[in-house]
Amino acid sequence: MRAYLDLLKDVMDNGVDKQDRTGTGTRSVFGRQLRYDLAEGFPLLTTKKLHIRSILHELLWFLTGDTNIRYLKENGVSIWDEWATESGELGPVYGAQWRRWKGEDGQEFDQIAALVEGLKNNPDSRRHIINGWNVALLPDERKKPWENAAQGKMALPPCHVLYQFYVANGKLSASLYIRSNDLFLGNPYNTASLAFLTHMLAQQCDLGVGEIVLSIGDAHIYSNHFEQVKEQLTRTPGPLPKLLIKRKPESIFDYQFDDFEIVDYQAQPHIKAPIAV
Numbered sequence: 419m420r421a422y423l424d425l426l427k428d429v430m431d432n433g434v435d436k437q438d439r440t441g442t443g444t445r446s447v448f449g450r451q452l453r454y455d456l457a458e459g460f461p462l463l464t465t466k467k468l469h470i471r472s473i474l475h476e477l478l479w480f481l482t483g484d485t486n487i488r489y490l491k492e493n494g495v496s497i498w499d500e501w502a503t504e505s506g507e508l509g510p511v512y513g514a515q516w517r518r519w520k521g522e523d524g525q526e527f528d529q530i531a532a533l534v535e536g537l538k539n540n541p542d543s544r545r546h547i548i549n550g551w552n553v554a555l556l557p558d559e560r561k562k563p564w565e566n567a568a569q570g571k572m573a574l575p576p577c578h579v580l581y582q583f584y585v586a587n588g589k590l591s592a593s594l595y596i597r598s599n600d601l602f603l604g605n606p607y608n609t610a611s612l613a614f615l616t617h618m619l620a621q622q623c624d625l626g627v628g629e630i631v632l633s634i635g636d637a638h639i640y641s642n643h644f645e646q647v648k649e650q651l652t653r654t655p656g657p658l659p660k661l662l663i664k665r666k667p668e669s670i671f672d673y674q675f676d677d678f679e680i681v682d683y684q685a686q687p688h689i690k691a692p693i694a695v
């Protein structure tokens with residue numbers, strides 16, 4: 419977690435002030451990498467309490483292929499509310515691309531099912547990839563997210579664009595390319611989400627867990643998060659919690675919220691910050 423705090427400091431000290439789509443303004447650097455050895459514990463930020471509920475429900479929702487926020491709302495999760503249409507649609511975002519990528523003749527590709535098959539049957543493959551960047555369905559950046567969604571485009575293009583998995587010495591590692599990363603609010607969620615997914619896939623494939631690697635394109639701090647970042651940089655990270663998965667579900671699609679327990683999460687108080695839309 420030290421590396422995350424170092425990155426925040428790097429951006430504050432060396433970043434360039436830039437305008438952005440949301441009109442908020444950011445300070446940003448380009449091209450950074452963070453890595454976590456999952457053997458050292460579950461990479462949940464300890465210098466600010468995170469809302470694990472939101473992270474886990476979001477991941478389970480992606481895995482169902484759903485792109486309407488109804489499921490999230492039913493479970494008290496509001497992190498996608500701002501981008502959806504009035505009926506809760508986000509257009510063909512993550513879930514749709516992961517589970518139902520449409521080929522030319524309308525054929526649908528389930529990238530997650532194919533990934534699990536590949537990891538089980540051909541672990542040494544260098545093609546264990548999940549890609550969210552479906553060029554045909556990218557939104558028009560001049561329009562609002564919900565306007566794009568209403569027209570069948572993605573409300574937002576994927577931030578976590580490309581996942582690659584790697585098996586060696588009986589352990590599963592994951593690498594994720596994030597084109598644009600809101601370091602104060604998004605990054606801790608994205609890190610934990612990738613760690614959850616890696617643990618789930620490893621369990622399904624009877625593998626141990628290795629490392630997760632996050633490669634970030636535009637790594638930025640929104641200008642209305644500067645004070646919160648300064649507060650966070652005064653804090654010292656504590657020991658990482660552990661993840662307990664209480665049973666082995668039939669498939670990667672059968673995990674439920676209550677299957678997961680985070681043990682010994684000792685975090686410092688939450689720090690509130692506004693989300694840029």
Ligand code: FFO
Pocket residue numbers: 468469472495496497498574577600603604605607608689690691692693694695
């Ligand atoms: N938009 C921005 N500006 N930043 C992001 O990281 C993202 N996301 C997706 C899509 N849009 C984004 C949404 N992810 C919060 C955290 C992650 C989000 C959206 C919102 C957030 O407000 N977190 C609060 C607590 C809210 C809660 O969990 O109920 C917090 O951590 O303090 C990137 O994936």
